[in-house]
Structures are given as C-alpha cells and as structure tokens.
Amino acid sequence: MLYPSSWITKTLLLAGIAVSSCDALAIRAVGDKIAVTTSKGSVSGYAGSVANRYVVPYAEAPIGARRFQDPVALSAFKAYDGSGLPPACPQWSIDNISEDCLFLSIYTPTGATSSSKLPVMFWIHGGSFYAGATTNYGLDGSELANAQNMIVVTVQYRLGLLGFMKNDGLRLSGNYGLKDVIMALNYVKTEIKAFGGDPSRVTLAGQSSGAELIKTLLVTPSATSLFARAILQSAPLDSHDQTIAVGNSVGVLAASYLDCTTLACLKSASVDSLLNSQAGVVYSAQANQIAGIRVPESPIRPVVDGKLVTREFRSVVASGQALEGPTKPLIFTTMKDENALAISGLFAAPIPASDFNGDVALFFSERADTIINSGLYDPSLYSGDDATRLALTDVGTDFSWTCANQQTAINVTAAGQTVYQGQWNLGVSYTNRTNSFTAFKAAHQDDIYAVFNPTSIGLTRGQSALVKEVQARWGAFVKTGSPNSASYPTWSPLASGSNLNLLVLGNDTVHGTSATSATQRTAECAIGSGIYTLV
Structure with a gap:
C-alpha cells in the first residue's frame, strides 16, 4: 500500500x-x-x-x-x-x-x-x-x-x-x-x-x-x-497514552x-x-x-504497559492522585490560536457554516452535542467570510489544549504540585509560515522560536520583547524552579480554579509585554467536564 x-x-x-x-x-x-x-x-x-x-x-x-x-x-x-x-x-x-x-x-x-x-x-x-x-x-x-x-x-x-x-x-x-x-x-x-x-x-x-x-x-x-x-x-492533554x-x-x-x-x-x-x-x-x-x-x-504514542509506564496521566490527574515521586514545579503553556495550523491544513479555504456541526462531531464525537448546544462556537458569532474555520479553530484550541491544560493544572495543584500556567497571545511564526489563515495568530509551534531565538529570524518590536521575557523566565525556572525575574512582574503559581494567576505572554502584541489574569475561557472550559469526558 x-x-x-x-x-x-x-x-x-x-x-x-x-x-x-x-x-x-x-x-x-x-x-x-x-x-x-x-x-x-x-x-x-x-x-x-x-x-x-x-x-x-x-x-x-x-x-x-x-x-x-x-x-x-x-x-x-x-x-x-x-x-x-x-x-x-x-x-x-x-x-x-x-x-x-x-x-x-x-x-x-x-x-x-x-x-x-x-x-x-x-x-x-x-x-x-x-x-x-x-x-x-x-x-x-x-x-x-x-x-x-x-x-x-x-x-x-x-x-x-x-x-x-x-x-x-x-x-x-x-x-x-x-x-x-x-x-x-x-x-x-x-x-x-x-x-x-x-x-x-x-x-x-x-x-x-x-x-x-x-x-x-x-x-x-x-x-x-x-x-x-x-x-x-x-501539550495536547486531551489525548491520552494507549492501553x-x-x-x-x-x-x-x-x-x-x-x-x-x-x-x-x-x-x-x-x-x-x-x-x-x-x-x-x-x-x-x-x-x-x-x-x-x-x-x-x-x-503512534506511548502505551501504559504496567511495567515501565504504570499509570495513565489523565486518569491520575482526573482522580486527584499525586504524580510520581517528589513534587516538582511545573509550567503549562498553550497558544491562543493553537488549532489554527491544523485547521489551515485541513481546510485550505473558507468553508460554509453548514459544515460546522459535522466537523465538530468528527473530531469531538463524545462531546459534540454539548459543544454545539452551548452556542458558544456558533459560526454566526464570528465576523468575516471565514467564520466557520475560526469557530473550528476555537473548538480545537479549547478542547485539545486550553481547557485540558487548565483542568490538569487545577487538579495537580490540588494534589500538591506547584504549577505556573501561561498562554501565548503572541508568537513567532514557525519557519516563516506564509499561510494567510495563521497570519497574525499565535498558532501551534509559534512558541519554539520565542524560546530558542534563532538569530536568522527577523522579529518585530513586540516579538523581540517577548523573546527576552520568555528566555528570562524560562532561564530563572531552570535555575531556581521559579519563573520570575527582577525585570518582569511576578508570575504566581495557580491558586485555584477561580484564580489561575494565568500569565498572558505577549498580551500587548505591539510592545510584547505580558499581563496576568485570574480566569481563562471560563464559559468554554465549563462545558462538560473538560478532558475527563472521554472514558
């Protein structure tokens, strides 16, 4: 074949x-x-x-x-x-x-x-x-x-x-x-x-x-x-290791x-x-x-074999169990428009609103009715002639990444971990991607250059500021376990579901400065039970 x-x-x-x-x-x-x-x-x-x-x-x-x-x-x-x-x-x-x-x-x-x-x-x-x-x-x-x-x-x-x-x-x-x-x-x-x-x-x-x-x-x-x-x-934490x-x-x-x-x-x-x-x-x-x-x-992915991998991460998190070994400081981050790259690969041009329900059912069959009936992603809520692709971008971003990471961070915090949660509102287009749908979005992979800062890539003023902050915070975390540097506002660990202490990286996309938020996609992440609806 x-x-x-x-x-x-x-x-x-x-x-x-x-x-x-x-x-x-x-x-x-x-x-x-x-x-x-x-x-x-x-x-x-x-x-x-x-x-x-x-x-x-x-x-x-x-x-x-x-x-x-x-x-x-x-x-x-x-x-x-x-x-x-x-x-x-x-x-x-x-x-x-x-x-x-x-x-x-x-x-x-x-x-x-x-x-x-x-x-x-x-x-x-x-x-x-x-x-x-x-x-x-x-x-x-x-x-x-x-x-x-x-x-x-x-x-x-x-x-x-x-x-x-x-x-x-x-x-x-x-x-x-x-x-x-x-x-x-x-x-x-x-x-x-x-x-x-x-x-x-x-x-x-x-x-x-x-x-x-x-x-x-x-x-x-x-x-x-x-x-x-x-x-x-x-990390697409809606996915799980195989049985x-x-x-x-x-x-x-x-x-x-x-x-x-x-x-x-x-x-x-x-x-x-x-x-x-x-x-x-x-x-x-x-x-x-x-x-x-x-x-x-x-x-193609790891298997919970009972020998090397003895527990499945999602099951551990969903049941409130502790992770393996001594507690370790963790950082979870996702991109604001994470799913835009996949949607642009699947649909090269705008698609009609009549396709929306079927596409949601294809990718999220076990929770499609709940997503659709919530009305939060109806293509009519999006402006322009590309409303359906934008709506599908948000559905995939929320349920494969944003809400899954958020719920994971909340649960492992309750189990004793120290977790810093972040969202990238600004990134650096990976391999100078020319896809018009992903332009001016913070899509999957657009955090890689912002961490490693390859010198051959031209950066905007905002991106340059973002790179400096991310490298400073990641460097501090690697050194001490805290992603805080004297040059930037304090990033506190997640406190609770109602106080995420979310760091929005590149919140000001022009200047590249970040901001904190107590909440993140509250109504969307309340749909169903997040990552734990799939048995």
Whole structure:
C-alpha cells in the first residue's frame, strides 16, 4: 500500500508539523573543534561564537539485532568526533535519516568548565511521535545557552513504528522511544558535569508531543529521579497514552501492512517499507478505523504497559492522585490560536457554516452535542467570510489544549504540585509560515522560536520583547524552579480554579509585554467536564 507525498504532507500539517526539505540543514557544522573528557571517552565538539556544541551518542545504535529492542547503554570509546550534526531518526520529508540516530546535542556557554555546575534544560522535540529531530529549525540551543548561562540539551529518540510499535504476539514491548529518552536522561545524570552542568538541576522542556512525553515521564517511576522540574508547551492533554489493547491493535495492523508474521520479518524490513506501513496506520486512524483512537490523535504514542509506564496521566490527574515521586514545579503553556495550523491544513479555504456541526462531531464525537448546544462556537458569532474555520479553530484550541491544560493544572495543584500556567497571545511564526489563515495568530509551534531565538529570524518590536521575557523566565525556572525575574512582574503559581494567576505572554502584541489574569475561557472550559469526558 503506497501513500502519495501530497497525502503525507497534509497529514504532517494536520499533526502540527512544518514540512520542509531543508529541515536537516537548519544547523550548520563549521568552525573549530574543542574537546571534553567524559567517563566514556573524549568528545570533540564545535566551538561556536557564543556557545559550544557537542553531538554525542547516548546509546548503542539501535540497528540490526537491536531494532525493536530496548536501548543499550553506550560502550566506552577512546575518542568521538561530535563536531558534526546527527542524522534524524527515520521519518518522512527529511533526506538525512538513519536508524543510528540516538544522539544528544549539548550546547554550553563558551566559558563553561567541568566545575561550572550550570543548570540544564533538556528539550524534547515534538512531531506527533513520528517526526522531528534536533536539527529542526529553531532548535539550535546556542543563543539560549549564552543568554541564560545554562546548558541546553536537545534529544533525538526513535520515532514512529521503530519507536513505539507494540505487538505482544511478535514480542514487541513498545515504548522504545520513551525508553530512549530515559536512557538519555541517565546519560545526562552521569556525564553532564563534564560539560559544565549540574545533574541535580535538570529541567525537562518540550513542545507538542515532546511535552506529551514529559507528561508520561511525570508518572513513570524509573524517570522521577532524573529531573527536578518541567516545562510543557502546547501539550495536547486531551489525548491520552494507549492501553495495552489499543497498542496491540495498532501493532497488529502495522505488521499486516508489512505482511510480517514473525519478529525476524520486522527486523529485516526496509526502512521505506516500515515508513509506508506507518503511513497506512496513520491513514487508518484519521479515517476513524482504529477503535480507541480519535480522529485528531496520533496512533503512534506511548502505551501504559504496567511495567515501565504504570499509570495513565489523565486518569491520575482526573482522580486527584499525586504524580510520581517528589513534587516538582511545573509550567503549562498553550497558544491562543493553537488549532489554527491544523485547521489551515485541513481546510485550505473558507468553508460554509453548514459544515460546522459535522466537523465538530468528527473530531469531538463524545462531546459534540454539548459543544454545539452551548452556542458558544456558533459560526454566526464570528465576523468575516471565514467564520466557520475560526469557530473550528476555537473548538480545537479549547478542547485539545486550553481547557485540558487548565483542568490538569487545577487538579495537580490540588494534589500538591506547584504549577505556573501561561498562554501565548503572541508568537513567532514557525519557519516563516506564509499561510494567510495563521497570519497574525499565535498558532501551534509559534512558541519554539520565542524560546530558542534563532538569530536568522527577523522579529518585530513586540516579538523581540517577548523573546527576552520568555528566555528570562524560562532561564530563572531552570535555575531556581521559579519563573520570575527582577525585570518582569511576578508570575504566581495557580491558586485555584477561580484564580489561575494565568500569565498572558505577549498580551500587548505591539510592545510584547505580558499581563496576568485570574480566569481563562471560563464559559468554554465549563462545558462538560473538560478532558475527563472521554472514558
């Protein structure tokens, strides 16, 4: 079964993934080399003008007999040249891919030494669990490391079927990508001191499905000692990790597309055939053909297997249970127009109001009547000739992101966590997106540049101010657990459902200044029971 490149491109856009043939060239390896001595051996890196970069393997290559196996700790080596860039893990739309892709990119301020004890931000990229890489646009950590005098680490982990396929009948346990991230965190714990980092001050940070992985790590016992705090940006917390039954059904379907009935067949399958099978699985999910997976969700994701992942995050939060391990300060942020990117990919032009009810039922079947009958999203309430797409943008933003994050923050606060909640009203268009529907909106992915501040991107006055504030607050959080800097107004933790202490980033879009609000989408988030209506 073959899938045309146009369908794959549309699927990536729907998943909130920017498609570019140049993604792997966003960071360029040039310049002089430097070296660090780790317990595994000597690692040379690239000496940049504002920060140094080391690209290091954190596990043995998951190739050959190690395909569809848990990651294996890296063996010692005499010397490793980490001055270049890593290939991306196998996926669509990137040319430089390889199964030998388990690398960390470590960015250190130029003056860092093994005794610096700098705080560490560990970034997990997004991409719906089947796309993304540390070489994606905007993920060069040099400027952020330099601006905040901290270590920035970006991680690659196995994606798609190679990273998450479960099939008990073929002895595939799944969760390989999640296990990769845990092994990478263990590497940071033991080795980051050599690069100038403090292993006791590691902050997880991630966007979209990267933030979803953090959500899962927050209820994973073996990971709790590996990080001190976490930042979750644009986590679609309406989605949940899969049950064993659903994970197995996805794995059985994938194996059938490959005509494989044995593990040996899967291990010998070509990367292209695996990606084609994966495309079939994604297509089936979006055609509403896989029980237990809603249309907007990726069918590739972690599984609550009872061994590594022992509890499902949403169930934990909904029941008022505590997260795993000692309490950790958390930041949850969402974009004001989060769903605009997906809507623009699904509907390239304005659509009639008569389509609204059917589209809501397609994407939110279990709560469609409640949403529609509320009258809060009726296209007649929106001005202009694009009212229906605007209404669908708000529905998806509220129920996949805004209200789900808000209710999660309220519940985990009640369970003893310290949570800072934020909303981005201003962003920086990702990869200079020219889509007219997303123009002047704060859409999915538009927070990435605002964190990393790639110098090749031209910024408005407001965006420049936003970048400075976000980097200052994120830097303070990584260092101390509080996102407050003397230069900006106090951001207090969420107090209650009626006093969210929401920080609206870029509230003044012209000047880029932020403001606080006690409430957020109160009437909309009161519809049904938020993220907990899906059984």
